[in-house]
Amino acid sequence: MKEFYEKVYKIVSKIPYGKVTTYGLIGEYIGVKSSARMVGYAMNHSHQLNIPAHRVVNRKGLLTGKHHFATPSLMKELLENEGLEVENDQIVNFKNHLWDPKSLDNKNLSSI
DNA sequence: AATTTGACCGAGG
DNA sequence: TCCTCGGCCAAAT
Known part of the structure; x- marks a missing residue:
């Protein structure tokens, strides 16, 4: 079941600059909707990988995952560096920056 | 081998 | 938004 991880990494790698997504959306896109935990x-095993x-x-x-970065502040720094606003460990205007993996399909389905 | 835990989510109160 | 509960599956102990 390593394909599961591969898919996760693949999707995370496709997150556009300055955008964010959620575990649930990723899980939903992969097909294991109720296994956002996975x-x-x-992600916990993605330390050495080059994924955002x-x-x-x-x-x-x-x-929530900031404690798994090199430094807890690194995550915030990176996000702010991408133009996002982080306050109290939470993304400001979160919905405004939210990116849905399904938007990839929407591009392919735009011809329909 | 069994139990607990985990970068979670959704529903109900 | 906060709390609790059930679900999901893999890794750690």
Whole structure:
């Protein structure tokens, strides 16, 4: 079931600059809707990979995974560096910066 | 081998 | 928004 991780990494890698997404959306896109936990677990194993894990937050826009970065402030720094606003470990205007993996399909389906 | 825990989510109160 | 509960599956102990 390593494909699961591969998919997670793939999607996370496709998150546009300055955008964020949630574990639930990723899980939903992969197909394991109610296993958002696995997405987070996969992220935990993504330390050595070059994926923007800082663009993945929980549904509230809370930086729940910041403790797994090199430094707790790194996640916030990266997000702010991308033009986002982080306050009290939470993304400001979260919905405004939210990116849905399904938007990839929408591009492909735009011909329909 | 069994139990607990985890970068979670949704529903109900 | 906060609390609790059930679900989900893998890794750690």
